[in-house]
Amino acid sequence: MLGRINDSIDRWLFEEYRMPAVDLAAFRKLYAVAAVAIYFPRALWASSVPASLWNTPPGLTSWMDGPPPLWVMVALNGLFLWFCVALYFGEDAPAASIGLGVTLILINAVRYSFGKIDHDIIFPLAAFCLAFSGWSGKPPVRPWCLAFLALALGIGMFTAAWPKLAGGWLSFDTLAVKQTTLRHELASPWTPLGGQAALAYAPDWLWEVQDWAAVLLEAGMIVAAFRLKWLRAMLIVALLFHWGVLLTIGIAFSFNVAVYAAFFPTSRIVKPAAAMLPVAALMSLALCHWQNWQAFASQTIVMLGGLMALGYLLQLIATTLRRP
Amino acid sequence: MTERRLVRWVLFSVPVVCALQWAVVRKVGEPYPAVIMPSFAGDATAELTLLKPTLVFTRGGNEIRTASAYQLFDGQDMGVQYTLVNHGLHWRRKLDDEARDWLWAKSVAIEPSADGAILRWTREYHSSEKQPVCLGELTIR
Numbered sequence: 001m002l003g004r005i006n007d008s009i010d011r012w013l014f015e016e017y018r019m020p021a022v023d024l025a026a027f028r029k030l031y032a033v034a035a036v037a038i039y040f041p042r043a044l045w046a047s048s049v050p051a052s053l054w055n056t057p058p059g060l061t062s063w064m065d066g067p068p069p070l071w072v073m074v075a076l077n078g079l080f081l082w083f084c085v086a087l088y089f090g091e092d093a094p095a096a097s098i099g100l101g102v103t104l105i106l107i108n109a110v111r112y113s114f115g116k117i118d119h120d121i122i123f124p125l126a127a128f129c130l131a132f133s134g135w136s137g138k139p140p141v142r143p144w145c146l147a148f149l150a151l152a153l154g155i156g157m158f159t160a161a162w163p164k165l166a167g168g169w170l171s172f173d174t175l176a177v178k179q180t181t182l183r184h185e186l187a188s189p190w191t192p193l194g195g196q197a198a199l200a201y202a203p204d205w206l207w208e209v210q211d212w213a214a215v216l217l218e219a220g221m222i223v224a225a226f227r228l229k230w231l232r233a234m235l236i237v238a239l240l241f242h243w244g245v246l247l248t249i250g251i252a253f254s255f256n257v258a259v260y261a262a263f264f265p266t267s268r269i270v271k272p273a274a275a276m277l278p279v280a281a282l283m284s285l286a287l288c289h290w291q292n293w294q295a296f297a298s299q300t301i302v303m304l305g306g307l308m309a310l311g312y313l314l315q316l317i318a319t320t321l322r323r324p
Numbered sequence: 325m326t327e328r329r330l331v332r333w334v335l336f337s338v339p340v341v342c343a344l345q346w347a348v349v350r351k352v353g354e355p356y357p358a359v360i361m362p363s364f365a366g367d368a369t370a371e372l373t374l375l376k377p378t379l380v381f382t383r384g385g386n387e388i389r390t391a392s393a394y395q396l397f398d399g400q401d402m403g404v405q406y407t408l409v410n411h412g413l414h415w416r417r418k419l420d421d422e423a424r425d426w427l428w429a430k431s432v433a434i435e436p437s438a439d440g441a442i443l444r445w446t447r448e449y450h451s452s453e454k455q456p457v458c459l460g461e462l463t464i465r
């Protein structure tokens with residue numbers, strides 16, 4: 001019995017997530033460009049915020065009395081960009097990956113020391129997990145790296161599902177997604193058209209279905225992580241879920257969507273758009289001072305992910321219907 | 325130690341690390357409020373559990389004492405816009421926009437309860453809407 005469990009664990013760790021090196025390398029480039037588009041520059045404003053607003057959670061910045069000076073944030077952002085460029089070109093990919101992950105976590109530690117925390121840890125975590133995966137394009141390819149990333153994704157999603165489960169999202173007396181949409185509609189300066197339409201027309205049973213779907217998706221990811229095939233199916237649904245969140249609430253989970261690409265044959269996506277990647281990176285650098293650029297880039301990433309998922313589903317339906 | 329053995333050990337340490345993190349967070353208290361039950365039952369009421377009550381924000385003689393709200397200059401446009409974050413409940417408003425009541429809040433009150441305290445605040449939804457709307461309700465434990 002124990003032997004069979006060990007065999008299963010070994011199979012999951014060392015075989016299940018065996019991806020071609022060409023796909024890993026393509027994902028590496030995609031990831032580096034996404035890192036620049038979503039995150040550069042980040043939290044340069046922090047140094048000018050009064051220290052009285054500094055209120056850190058337990059973590060890397062707990063020992064500090066206030067935000068660091070501007071030159072620290074500029075240096076961290078500079079290093080982050082350097083590691084992104086190195087990663088894109090595959091120069092010493094393990095060191096570049098770890099450097100990217102560390103600098104992003106340090107920058108985020110400062111950014112999240114004023115009270116608001118975005119739950120984007122999966123993005124820097126992906127760099128750590130894949131550092132030795134062979135995503136430089138050179139052998140050996142290590143499937144366990146991707147397996148750990150899948151596990152991290154599953155655990156992260158489960159921690160999002162747990163408070164929802166404990167808080168009664170599955171109760172028929174509450175409409176949690178509707179509440180969330182309404183809260184954004186009330187409290188945000190603008191509401192996406194999707195949110196306005198949903199609040200105006202969606203019946204309560206549809207809102208309740210969304211409550212269940214959100215919890216099942218988040219809680220199910222950890223189970224799906226045990227098979228690449230299951231995980232891919234779950235991620236297709238997740239891409240549509242993030243698309244829906246963007247269209248109704250206006251939140252772009254681009255960091256998640258970018259990481260999901262690791263589990264798909266990314267070379268097929270990147271190859272036709274190979275010329276677009278450097279263009280996107282250069283555009284991100286050129287427009288990074290435009291205050292809405294990062295939001296635009298994030299929304300674009302989520303929209304593209306959603307469109308690809310939709311295309312895949314339509315293709316699947318067409319194939320199924322064509323079968324005799 | 326072979327690579328495979330090391331990887332197995334790392335895998336087996338994952339539940340231990342998760343348990344430790346959970347224990348530490350429980351011990352020191354969550355730094356920010358955990359959303360326990362966002363619910364909607366006909367009005368705009370949200371319930372949150374706050375483990376570390378903290379003061380907040382004053383401006384122009386107005387003060388809002390929520391249990392855990394923070395002013396945060398948001399992103400790169402800090403001179404124009406701020407976000408008052410209450411872990412899920414946040415308002416954005418241009419600083420030069422004085423047309424509405426500050427943060428639209430019409431009244432803010434903390435009432436004692438069996439668990440600790442309940443904070444409620446109301447506001448008018450839009451200028452066309454006359455009835456104040458209960459914007460939020462926080463259970464503070």
